[in-house]
Amino acid sequence: MAALVTYFQLFSILHIVFFLTVPTRSVVMASPPAVKGAYSSDPTTFPPSAVDTSLFTHIYYAFLMPTYVTYKFDISSSTALELSNFTTTLRQKNPPPATLFSIGGGGSDSNLFSRMASKPTSRKAFITSAMEVARKFNFDGMDLDWEYPSTPKDMKNLARLFKEWRRAIDIEAKATSRAPLLLTAAVYFSVDFFLDAVYRKFPVRSINQNLDWVNVMCYDYHGGWNTSFTGAPAALYDSKSNVSTSYGLGSWIEAGADRTKLVMGLPLYGRTWQLKDPNFHEIGSAAVAVGPGDAGVLTFVEVEEFNKKNGAVIIHDMDSVSTYSYAGTTWVGYDDDITATLKIGFAQALGIRGYFFWALGSDSQWKISRQASRAWILGE
Numbered sequence: 001m002a003a004l005v006t007y008f009q010l011f012s013i014l015h016i017v018f019f020l021t022v023p024t025r026s027v028v029m030a031s032p033p034a035v036k037g038a039y040s041s042d043p044t045t046f047p048p049s050a051v052d053t054s055l056f057t058h059i060y061y062a063f064l065m066p067t068y069v070t071y072k073f074d075i076s077s078s079t080a081l082e083l084s085n086f087t088t089t090l091r092q093k094n095p096p097p098a099t100l101f102s103i104g105g106g107g108s109d110s111n112l113f114s115r116m117a118s119k120p121t122s123r124k125a126f127i128t129s130a131m132e133v134a135r136k137f138n139f140d141g142m143d144l145d146w147e148y149p150s151t152p153k154d155m156k157n158l159a160r161l162f163k164e165w166r167r168a169i170d171i172e173a174k175a176t177s178r179a180p181l182l183l184t185a186a187v188y189f190s191v192d193f194f195l196d197a198v199y200r201k202f203p204v205r206s207i208n209q210n211l212d213w214v215n216v217m218c219y220d221y222h223g224g225w226n227t228s229f230t231g232a233p234a235a236l237y238d239s240k241s242n243v244s245t246s247y248g249l250g251s252w253i254e255a256g257a258d259r260t261k262l263v264m265g266l267p268l269y270g271r272t273w274q275l276k277d278p279n280f281h282e283i284g285s286a287a288v289a290v291g292p293g294d295a296g297v298l299t300f301v302e303v304e305e306f307n308k309k310n311g312a313v314i315i316h317d318m319d320s321v322s323t324y325s326y327a328g329t330t331w332v333g334y335d336d337d338i339t340a341t342l343k344i345g346f347a348q349a350l351g352i353r354g355y356f357f358w359a360l361g362s363d364s365q366w367k368i369s370r371q372a373s374r375a376w377i378l379g380e
């Protein structure tokens with residue numbers, strides 16, 4: 001264990017870095033309450049009853065999908081039980097977090113969303129059905145995780161979808177005298193897909209006007225899809241490329257996104273590689289394959305187990321603001337409580353709304369979630 005520098009020393013170092021590099025603004029001005037979110041990807045193995053709700057303001061059920069033909073939600077009886085259980089259980093907790101269900105996800109069919117968003121009739125069917133699900137199962141809101149709109153036309157249609165969705169929410173809230181449903185979306189780390197052959201950019205105006213906030217997925221920068229080199233999967237800074245959280249969040253702000261509508265994603269998992277030569281173990285060292293874990297992914301719990309079992313060397317890299325560990329030829333890039341907390345400081349200095357985790361149940365005894373929650377309060 002390389003606890004050479006204490007958490008508080010690191011925190012001071014990063015604060016100095018902020019003054020040099022980040023256009024800060026006052027964080028004492030009146031702003032909407034902070035978002036401390038988390039997605040629940042597996043309510044069966046990690047039930048809602050196990051959530052320490054003192055650490056989160058919003059819990060997302062992941063995921064539901066509309067059907068191919070009608071774009072409506074067809075909820076099976078077992079899913080219906082799970083949804084009821086999810087919202088009922090969380091609502092009974094102290095404090096009760098807000099609940100949302102998320103639509104889509106990384107493994108879902110992007111073309112389905114593209115088709116749905118392309119026509120007013122299918123957008124309407126989708127929106128109406130999503131709102132019915134939300135009310136029927138007592139959710140406080142809905143989240144769209146379309147990964148990803150793939151053309152400029154998709155982005156235009158996404159803007160229309162958000163606008164019509166917001167209008168439907170307002171109308172329903174007025175008609176029923178209930179609090180309007182929340183509407184959020186999970187989005188790419190950068191406002192535009194600058195790495196792809198087909199350039200497209202998220203509809204920032206529509207997002208500002210119609211969404212409560214967006215969950216910016218500030219992770220998966222490097223992983224098992226490129227086994228040639230190790231990389232920090234969620235680097236805050238990268239001196240050699242724009243694939244970093246500081247660049248990504250900066251791109252959203254530069255494009256005009258309202259800071260109170262931006263929520264920074266934090267991964268509760270690491271990505272692994274097999275080093276080509278165990279003597280070269282920096283970030284960016286040559287690798288030959290993925291390391292342990294399904295497709296080279298280990299939850300934070302599993303990373304800690306790996307480190308302990310193998311006596312891994314743990315490094316807090318202050319250039320990237322990320323953590324990595326290595327033992328023999330195995331290399332793991334991740335965030336622990338120290339680097340996650342430093343990123344929280346960065347997010348607060350930017351004046352954004354909050355942070356969220358992917359995913360609940362991967363933390364080790366709430367270690368990262370608790371430090372993050374404390375850090376956000378400390379800065380306010």
Ligand SMILES: *[C@@H]1O[C@H](CO)[C@@H](O)[C@H](O)[C@H]1NC(C)=O
Pocket residue numbers: 047084085088089
């Ligand atoms: C929810 O499911 C759990 C088991 O997963 C069960 O113990 C609990 O009683 C259920 N709660 C409700 C409110 O149905």
Ligand SMILES: *[C@@H]1O[C@H](CO)[C@@H](O)[C@H](O)[C@H]1NC(C)=O
Pocket residue numbers: 226228229
């Ligand atoms: C793998 O990553 C390296 C370093 O970031 C990059 O130069 C290379 O082009 C990538 N290879 C592939 C196949 O993406």
Ligand SMILES: *[C@@H]1O[C@H](CO)[C@@H](O)[C@H](O)[C@H]1NC(C)=O
Pocket residue numbers: 240241242
């Ligand atoms: C990063 O993006 C900026 C524009 O936002 C560009 O000027 C710069 O060349 C990019 N840097 C790299 C390393 O690609």
